[in-house]
Structure formats: structure tokens, C-alpha cells
Amino acid sequence: MPYMxxxxxxxxxxxxxxxxxxxxxxxxxxxHQSDLGGWAVYHxxxxxxxxQLFAINGSRWDLADRNSPILGEEPLVPGHELYPFGTTxxxxxxxxxxxxxxxxxxxxxWTVVRSAPIDLAPALSQPVASVxxxxxxxxxxxxxxxxxxxxAADLRAAAKLSDxxxxxxxxxxxxxxxxTDDYYxxxxxxxxxxxxxxxxxxxxxxTYLDGVLGVKTSYGGAILVRNEAESRKLxxxxxxxxxxxxxxxIPADDRPSKEGQATPMEVVDAPLRAGxxxxxxxxxxxxxxxDPRIHAEKGSKKIFxxxxxxxxxNNVVLPIAGKxxxxxxxxxxxxxxxxxxxxxxxxxxxxGPAYAQIDSKQVAIxxxxxxxxxxLEEAKADVTxxxxxxxxxxxxxxxxxxxxxxxxSYVAGIFRTLRFGTAEAHGRAELMEFNVLLEQKAISPGxxxxxxxxxxxxxAAIAALDKQLLLFEAKGDRAGVEAWFAKYDVMPQSLSxxxxxxxxxxxxxxxxxxxxxxxxx
Numbered sequence: 001m002p003y004m005x006x007x008x009x010x011x012x013x014x015x016x017x018x019x020x021x022x023x024x025x026x027x028x029x030x031x032h033q034s035d036l037g038g039w040a041v042y043h044x045x046x047x048x049x050x051x052q053l054f055a056i057n058g059s060r061w062d063l064a065d066r067n068s069p070i071l072g073e074e075p076l077v078p079g080h081e082l083y084p085f086g087t088t089x090x091x092x093x094x095x096x097x098x099x100x101x102x103x104x105x106x107x108x109x110w111t112v113v114r115s116a117p118i119d120l121a122p123a124l125s126q127p128v129a130s131v132x133x134x135x136x137x138x139x140x141x142x143x144x145x146x147x148x149x150x151x152a153a154d155l156r157a158a159a160k161l162s163d164x165x166x167x168x169x170x171x172x173x174x175x176x177x178x179x180t181d182d183y184y185x186x187x188x189x190x191x192x193x194x195x196x197x198x199x200x201x202x203x204x205x206x207t208y209l210d211g212v213l214g215v216k217t218s219y220g221g222a223i224l225v226r227n228e229a230e231s232r233k234l235x236x237x238x239x240x241x242x243x244x245x246x247x248x249x250i251p252a253d254d255r256p257s258k259e260g261q262a263t264p265m266e267v268v269d270a271p272l273r274a275g276x277x278x279x280x281x282x283x284x285x286x287x288x289x290x291d292p293r294i295h296a297e298k299g300s301k302k303i304f305x306x307x308x309x310x311x312x313x314n315n316v317v318l319p320i321a322g323k324x325x326x327x328x329x330x331x332x333x334x335x336x337x338x339x340x341x342x343x344x345x346x347x348x349x350x351x352g353p354a355y356a357q358i359d360s361k362q363v364a365i366x367x368x369x370x371x372x373x374x375x376l377e378e379a380k381a382d383v384t385x386x387x388x389x390x391x392x393x394x395x396x397x398x399x400x401x402x403x404x405x406x407x408x409s410y411v412a413g414i415f416r417t418l419r420f421g422t423a424e425a426h427g428r429a430e431l432m433e434f435n436v437l438l439e440q441k442a443i444s445p446g447x448x449x450x451x452x453x454x455x456x457x458x459x460a461a462i463a464a465l466d467k468q469l470l471l472f473e474a475k476g477d478r479a480g481v482e483a484w485f486a487k488y489d490v491m492p493q494s495l496s497x498x499x500x501x502x503x504x505x506x507x508x509x510x511x512x513x514x515x516x517x518x519x520x521x
Contacts, residue, residue, distance in 0.1 A: 001269075001270070001271060001272075001307055001308075001511045001512065001513050001514065001515075002271070002307075002514050003271040003272075003513070003514045003515040004225070004269060004271070007197075008197075008198075008225070009163070011161050011162075011163060012161075012162075012163075012197065012198055014161050015158045015161035015162055015198065016158075016198060016223055016271075016515070018154050018155075018157045018158040018161065019154070019155070019158050019200055019202075019223050019272075020223065020272055020515055020516070021154045022150075022151045022154035022155055022158075022202065022221070022274075023202075023221050023222075023223065023272050023273070023274035024274070024516070025147045025150055025151045025154070026147070026151065026202070026219050026220075026221045026274040026275045027274050027275060027278060028147060029144055029147040029148070029151075029219050029275070030058065030218060030219050030220075030274070030275035030276060030278075030279065031058065032081060032144065032147075033080060033081050033082060033209060033218050033219065034058050034059045034080050034081060034209055034218070034279075035058070035059035035060055035061070035080060035081065036081055037060065037074075038054060038059045038060035038061075038070075041054070041060065041071065042054040042055075050070065050071065052510070053070045054070065055279075055510070056279070056280070056510050057070070057279060057280060058276070058278070058279025058280055059080070059279075060072070060074075061076045063280055063281070063424050064419070064507050076211075078211030078212055078371070079209075079210060079211060079212040079216075080209045080210075080211075081112075082112055082113065082209060082210055082212070082216040083112075083113045083212050083216075084113065084114060084115035084135070087113065087212055088212065089212050089213055089370060089371065092106055092107075092113070092212065092213060095135060102137070105137040106135075106137060106213075107213060107215055107367060108137070108139075108215075109204070109207070109215050109216060109217045110139055110140040110141075110181040110204060110217060111137040111138060111139055111140065111143075111216075112137070112138050112140065112143045112216075113135060113136070113137055114135070114136045114137075114138065115134050115135060115136070116134065116136070117136055118136070118138060118143070139181050140181050140204065141178065141179050141180055141181045145179075148178045148179060149179070151175075151178055151202075152175035152176070152178045152179055153175075155171045155172070155174055155175040155178075155202070156171070156172060156175050158171055159171035159172050159175075162198075164196055164197070164198075166189070166192065166193055166194065166196070167193060167196050167198065167199070169189055170186060170189040170190050170193060170200075171200070173185050173186035173189050174186040174190075174200075174202055174203070177203070183203055183289065183291070184291065184293070184294070186203075187203075187289040187291060187294050187298075188294070188298060190289070190301065191264060191294070191298050191299065191300070191301055193264070195226065195228075195231070195266075196226065197225070197226050198223070198224065198225060198226070199224040199225075199226065199266065199268065199303075200221070200222070200223060200224065201220065201221055201222045201224065201277065201286065201288065201303070202221040202222075203219070203220070203221075203288075203289070204217035204218055204219045204220070205217055205220055205288055205289060205290050206218060206220060206276050206290070206374075207366060207373070207374060208276060208280070208374055208424075208425055209276070210371070211371050212371065213367075213370065213371070214366050214367075214369065214370050214371045214372070214373045214374065215364075215366055215367055218275060218276045219274075219275040219276065220273075220274065220275040220276035220277040220278075221273065221274040221275055221277060222270045222272070222273040222274070222277050222286075222303075222305075223270060223271055223272045223273075223515070224266065224268040224269075224270055224303065225268055225269050225270075225271060226266055226267070226268055227267045227268060227269060227306055230267035230304075230306060231265065231266050231267045231268075233267075234265040234266075234267065234302075234304075234343070236397060237263075237265065237302075237343055237344075237347055238263045238264075238265055240392070240395075240397065241258055241261075241263045241299075241347060241350075241351075242257065242258040242259045242260075242261070243395075244347065244351060244388050244391065245257070245258045245351050245352075247388065247391045248351060248352060248384065248387075248466070248470060249387070249463055249466060249467040249470070250352070250353075250467060250470045250471060250474060251474075253357075254352070254353045254357075254470065254471075254474040255351075255352065255353070256296065256353075256354050258299065258350075258351070261297075261298055261299030263299050263300075263302070263350075264299075264301045264302070265301070265302040265303075265304070265343075266301070266302070266303050266304070267304045267306050268303060268304070268305060268306065269305070269306055269307040270305045270307060270308065271513060271514065271515040272513045272515040272516055273511065273513070278511070280424065281424055281426055281508065282308055282312070282508050282509050282510075282511065283305065283308070284304070284305050284308045284309040284312055284342055285302065285303060285304045285305060285309070285342045285343070285345065285346045286302075286303045286305075286346065287300050287301070287302050287303075287346040287347070287349035287350055287381075288300060288301055288303070289301075292354050292355060292364060292365075295350055295354055296354050299350060300349070300350040302343070302346040302347060302350075303346075304339075304342065304343065304346070308509070308511070309335075309338075309339065309342065310335070311509045312416070312508075312509060313335045313338055314335075315505075315506055315509060316416050316505060316506055316507075316508065316509070317333070317338055317409070317412050317413060317416050318333060318335075318412075319502075319505045320412060320415050320416050320419075320502050320505055321333040321408070321412040321415070323450075323498075323501045323502050323505070324412070324415050324450060324451060324498050324499075324501065324502065325408065325411070325412065325450060325451060325452075325453070326446060326450050326451070326452045327450075329408055329452060329453055332404050332405045332407075332408035332409075333405070333408045333409050333412045334405055334409060336402075336405070337402065337405035337406045337408065337409030337410075338409040338410075338412070338413060340389065340398075340402070340406050340409075341385060341386065341389070341406055341409055341410045341413060343385075344384075344385030344386070344388050344389055345381045345382055345385040346381070346385075347385065347388070348380065348381040348382075348384035348385045348388065349377070349381045351384060352380060352384065352470050352473060352474075353365065353470065353473050353474040356368040356369075356473060356474060356475060356476025357474060357475065357476070358475070358476045363476055365377075365473050365476065368476025368478060369472070369473070369476065369477075369478050369481055370478050372478070372481045372482055372485060373481075374425035375425045375428040375429045375432070375485060376429070376469065376472060376473065376481050376485075377425075377473075378425050378426050378428075378429035378430075379429035379430070379432055379433055379469055380466075380469040380470060380473060382410070382429060382430065382433060383433060383462055383465050383466045383469055384466050384469075384470070386406070386407070386410050386458075386462050386466075387462050387463055387466040389403060389406045389407075390403065390459050390462070390463075403455075404453075404455050407453055407455060407458050408453060411437075411443060411451070411453055413430075414430045414433060414434050415498075415499070415502070417430045418430055418431055418434065418491075418495070418499065419499060419502060419505075419507045428485065428489055431488070431489055431490075431491065432484070432485055432488040432489055433465070434495065435488040435489075435490065435492065436461070436465050436488055437458075437461055437462075437465075438492065440457060440460070440461035440464070440465075441454050441457050441461075442454045442457040442458045442461040442462070445494040445495075445498070449494075449497060449498050449501065450498065451498065468484075472484070
């Protein structure tokens with residue numbers, strides 16, 4: 001991933017260097033959330049293959065092989081380093097029921113749970129909250145102070161180098177948020193930025209590491225340099241977001257209005273990424289922040305990483321389509337169709353219910369659904385985006401001739417993601433989507449081992465699946481989601497055999513950042 005300095009002033013480059021320092025610290029912090037044992041090996045290994053596998057996965061477990069261990073025999077710890085080893089959701093739920101006054105601390109997105117007091121700095125030697133005698137919760141800003149304090153200093157130093165007053169304000173607020181775990185004000189300031197030349201993702205947003213409750217966040221970051229020409233093309237989607245929300249196939253009560261909300265969208269190059277944006281699945285887009293309060297009050301920002309998307313399409317998606325789709329339909333797959341599907345996917349993360357309704361009470365959707373939430377939300381965004389592609393065509397906002405290309409590019413994207421492994425949220429989501437579309441004859445296997453898309457059957461199949469997934473979220477139906485994935489999270493033999501033909505194609509890109517001054521944490 002080259003660092004393109006063209007168009008950046010000397011001060012902007014100095015500012016980016018300070019942001020890069022903060023990103024390097026975040027990489028190390030992420031390992032302390034993900035896999036301390038793996039980090040100890042990665043930090044000293046002289047084995048090039050082992051080093052590469054650790055650098056791809058951000059842990060000692062191989063995402064592409066259902067989280068099998070890269071070394072040793074220890075199975076994946078579902079809660080990684082966020083909970084005591086062996087902790088289950090049933091254990092947490094039992095403690096929360098017995099100690100309701102501590103439930104908020106246990107379920108807080110920004111606390112770690114421990115079975116004994118941990119050795120913090122002397123002034124922080126006592127646990128903030130405890131459960132009985134052997135479970136303790138610590139806020140992130142205390143548990144990870146060793147890295148967060150210098151990160152905050154780097155952000156403040158970068159703010160002093162910024163000629164964009166609003167961006168400097170955001171950096172200062174984000175520095176403060178790192179030291180308090182209160183990201184609300186800095187998230188609002190981030191959404192209020194107006195077309196910044198340099199931007200920054202830098203927070204614990206995603207919950208992919210939490211296989212216990214599905215609520216604990218991991219730190220992720222990315223330095224962003226705006227692509228002005230490509231960003232201007234997103235105006236159509238920004239203008240239609242409120243109308244797209246009202247077009248969803250669920251009751252009106254479950255689609256709160258998006259009128260008047262901020263819908264900033266940026267096409268960027270990312271010369272450096274850190275934490276959960278660096279390791280594992282290489283996202284080509286993001287929709288942040290994830291706070292439902294921000295979604296309800298302000299909206300969210302959609303970011304499209306052009307350098308990552310170009311690398312994915314050219315090196316993975318198009319070669320896979322050439323081997324797995326019928327020869328006639330291979331030509332329908334394109335970078336443009338894939339980009340449209342990705343844009344609508346990210347928009348759709350911010351659409352649908354804001355909360356689950358359980359016993360007439362509002363509950364955070366990820367809390368209601370539990371560990372299956374990440375897979376459900378990724379599937380909802382996929383399917384809602386493809387549903388909305390048809391809606392945009394019906395509104396004459398996209399040419400009808402482009403629809404089949406969007407469908408074909410979406411299906412080619414499913415094939416790509418399944419090769420990444422179904423232990424990961426996106427892979428699990430798309431295996432479920434594939435099986436439902438197969439059941440509905442929207443995708444059919446051929447005698448030659450390739451698949452054919454039923455373009456006529458696709459709209460109804462997508463609409464029905466979209467309604468089901470959105471209602472799962474609206475109702476907070478954990479049991480329904482778990483049963484749904486149990487039924488459809490199974491690899492059909494026809495798909496398994498077809499995927500074998502792609503073994504010579506990379507599973508994903510593994511970014512090497514020219515901006516990075518360190519090879520590893």
C-alpha cells in the first residue's frame with residue numbers, strides 16, 4: 001500500500017507521521033486484546049512463515065481454517081483476552097442476574113472482565129467494580145493506559161500540526177476519549193467534518209473479538225487521505241439515504257426516520273491501518289460509529305478504501321468469478337458493480353431498526369442477539385444493500401442495465417468471502433446468504449462445477465431474506481437467529497468442490513504499508 005504524498009503539504013506529512021506513531025501503538029494494544037500468548041511468540045519469532053501467518057491473523061489462530069491453531073494445539077478462546085479464559089455467556093448472565101447492580105459494568109463495551117485483580121499503576125490498584133469474589137471489571141482507559149496515554153499525546157501533537165481547525169478539534173476530543181472511554185463528543189465532531197483532506201478512524205468500535213457476549217469492542221485505526229474526484233460521485237447515495245430507510249420491507253415502527261441526519265461519505269486511500277482494521281479480514285469499506293445513539297441523532301459516516309478495493313477486485317474477485325460463475329455470466333462481474341454493492345452494504349449498516357424491542361423495552365441489538373450478532377449484522381447489510389439496488393433501479397436512479405452486474409458482482413463477492421473462512425463474521429454471513437439463495441433457485445449449480453445466477457428469481461429471494469434478517473434485529477430474536485444460522489451455516493458439497501478450483505487465487509490481500517516505520521508491533 002503506497003503512501004502517495006502528492007497533494008499533501010509538508011505540515012500535513014508531519015501530522016500524518018504523528019498519526020502513524022499512534023497507529024503503531026494501537027497495533028500492540030490490539031494484540032493485548034486478541035492473543036497475549038501469540039503476541040509473545042510473534043514478537044520474537046525468526047520463522048518467516050510463522051511471522052507472516054501471525055501478521056495476517058493478529059492471533060495464533062487461522063481465520064481461513066476455522067480458527068485452527070497456527071502453532072500448538074490450544075483451541076481458540078472465544079473471548080480472546082477480554083474475559084477470563086473459559087468464561088461463557090451463561091456465566092456472565094448468571095452473575096448479572098445475581099448482581100444486577102453490576103450488569104452495566106459487565107456488559108459495557110469498554111471494560112475487560114477478570115477473575116482476579118490485575119496490577120495496574122499504583123493509583124489504579126483497586127478494581128472499579130467486582131462481581132462476588134472472583135470477577136472484576138476494569139475500564140479500557142485504565143486497563144490499557146500504558147498505550148492509550150502516549151496515543152493521546154500523539155493525537156494532540158498531530159492536532160497542533162493541522163491547518164484544518166475542525167480536524168484538530170476532533171483529534172483533541174478523540175485524545176480525551178481514549179482516556180475516558182466516552183467517545184460521544186468526538187464521534188459527533190467526526191461526523192461534522194466537512195470533506196477533510198486527511199481523516200482518521202481511531203477508536204474501539206467493532207466487536208469481532210467478543211465470542212462471549214458480542215459486546216466488547218476492539219481498537220481499530222486507519223489514516224485516510226481523501227480522493228476528491230471519487231468522493232463527489234457518492235452524492236446520489238447521500239441524497240437518498242432517508243428514502244432508502246423508508247423503503248425497507250418491515251413495519252414503519254422498525255424503520256426510524258433518517259431525515260435530516262448527517263450522511264457523510266468519503267472515498268479514500270488508507271496508507272496505514274492498525275488494530276482490527278490491520279489484521280484479519282481486510283475491509284474495503286466501513287460505516288462508523290456504531291453507537292445507536294449517534295445513529296438516531298446524527299447518522300454515520302461511510303468510508304470506502306479505494307486502494308484496498310482496487311487490490312481486492314483485481315487480485316481476487318475477478319479471477320474467482322472467472323472460475324466459479326458460468327462463462328456467460330462472468331462478463332457481468334465488474335469493479336463498478338462491486339463498488340456499488342459495497343457502497344450499499346455500508347449504507348445499510350446504518351439502516352433498519354436502531355434498537356430491538358423486547359417486552360416493550362428498547363434493547364441494544366447486539367446485546368439482544370449476543371455472539372451471533374456480528375454475522376447477522378453483516379448479512380443484513382449485504383442483503384439490504386442488494387435489495388436497495390433494485391429499489392434504486394425502480395426509482396430510475398440507477399440504470400436498469402446495471403442491475404444484473406450488481407447481482408453478479410455480489411455473488412462473486414460471496415465466493416471471495418467464503419474462501420476467507422466461515423469462522424469469521426463475514427464468511428458466516430455469506431455462507432448463510434448463499435444457501436438461502438440456492439434454496440430459492442436464485443443461484444444454481446451446473447454440471448461443469450460452475451454456478452448460474454437466476455436473475456429473474458433474485459429480487460424476490462433477496463426481498464424475503466432481507467425482511468427476515470431485519471425482523472430478527474427488530475425483535476431481538478436471539479433464538480431465531482441461532483436456529484437460522486444453524487440451518488444455513490453449512491457448506492454444500494457443490495460449493496466446496498467449486499471452491500477447490502480457486503486454490504491458486506489468493507484468499508485475501510495482506511497489506512504491506514510503505515508508511516509504516518515498523519515491520520511489526
